[in-house]
Amino acid sequence: xxxxxxxxxxxxxxxxxxxxxxxxxxxxxxxxxxxxxxxxxxxxxxxxxxxxxxxxxxxxxxxxxxxxxxxxxxxxxxxxxxxxxxxxxxxxxxxxxxxxxxxxxxxxxxxxxxxxxxxxxxxxxxxxxxxxxxxxxxxxxxxxxxxxxxxxxxxxxxxxxxxxxxxxxxxxxxxxxxxxxxxxxxxxxxxxxxxxxxxxxxxxxxxxxxxxxxxxxxxxxxxxxxxxxxxx
Numbered sequence: 001x002x003x004x005x006x007x008x009x010x011x012x013x014x015x016x017x018x019x020x021x022x023x024x025x026x027x028x029x030x031x032x033x034x035x036x037x038x039x040x041x042x043x044x045x046x047x048x049x050x051x052x053x054x055x056x057x058x059x060x061x062x063x064x065x066x067x068x069x070x071x072x073x074x075x076x077x078x079x080x081x082x083x084x085x086x087x088x089x090x091x092x093x094x095x096x097x098x099x100x101x102x103x104x105x106x107x108x109x110x111x112x113x114x115x116x117x118x119x120x121x122x123x124x125x126x127x128x129x130x131x132x133x134x135x136x137x138x139x140x141x142x143x144x145x146x147x148x149x150x151x152x153x154x155x156x157x158x159x160x161x162x163x164x165x166x167x168x169x170x171x172x173x174x175x176x177x178x179x180x181x182x183x184x185x186x187x188x189x190x191x192x193x194x195x196x197x198x199x200x201x202x203x204x205x206x207x208x209x210x211x212x213x214x215x216x217x218x219x220x221x222x223x224x225x226x227x228x229x230x231x232x
Contacts, residue, residue, distance in 0.1 A: 105173025
């Protein structure tokens with residue numbers, strides 16, 4: 001399986017995402033924002049960072065990059081797409097998922113190991129989790145507050161489109177503690193925390209077993225690998 005990671009000007013976590021894909025057992029393919037070629041990949045990751053310096057709005061300019069034409073088309077045909085942090089902002093700006101992301105309610109950039117509750121396992125990226133499972137994933141953002149209109153928020157909740165919810169503390173003022181959402185079809189998922197930073201012992205969040213031993217993020221990438229194999 002080939003999973004592409006798109007690099008935009010200002011991307012910071014593209015190399016981490018590529019490494020996570022390789023650790024999960026898939027072939028990682030580096031893609032460039034200025035191209036129109038997805039190089040035959042089976043799934044896509046839009047990584048975190050500060051694309052175009054977060055000018056205008058975080059993710060807004062990147063959502064209009066040449067390769068996003070191909071990303072939108074591929075997502076419409078059912079290809080699994082994961083947007084992480086800045087990538088989630090791109091998905092929202094491109095209307096591939098509902099809602100939007102605004103400045104954290106406390107006005108500060110935040111970095112913490114964040115507990116999440118898995119709300120939806122019916123996607124290629126979350127199928128390896130259990131419904132209601134608590135996981136810990138690093139979080140780092142300045143514009144992570146999830147918003148949506150009252151009607152859209154009710155639809156997201158009513159149709160089970162919330163993918164992840166913050167547990168213990170809401171770090172950025174997101175409505176209904178929403179940390180991530182999926183699209184109607186289920187192939188597109190966006191979340192603010194960074195699963196690619198919790199894929200390898202010695203580099204992830206602390207756990208009860210040992211410091212820096214958390215690897216909950218690896219399940220995102222192993223899930224899409226398994227889901228694609230089963231769909232083949």
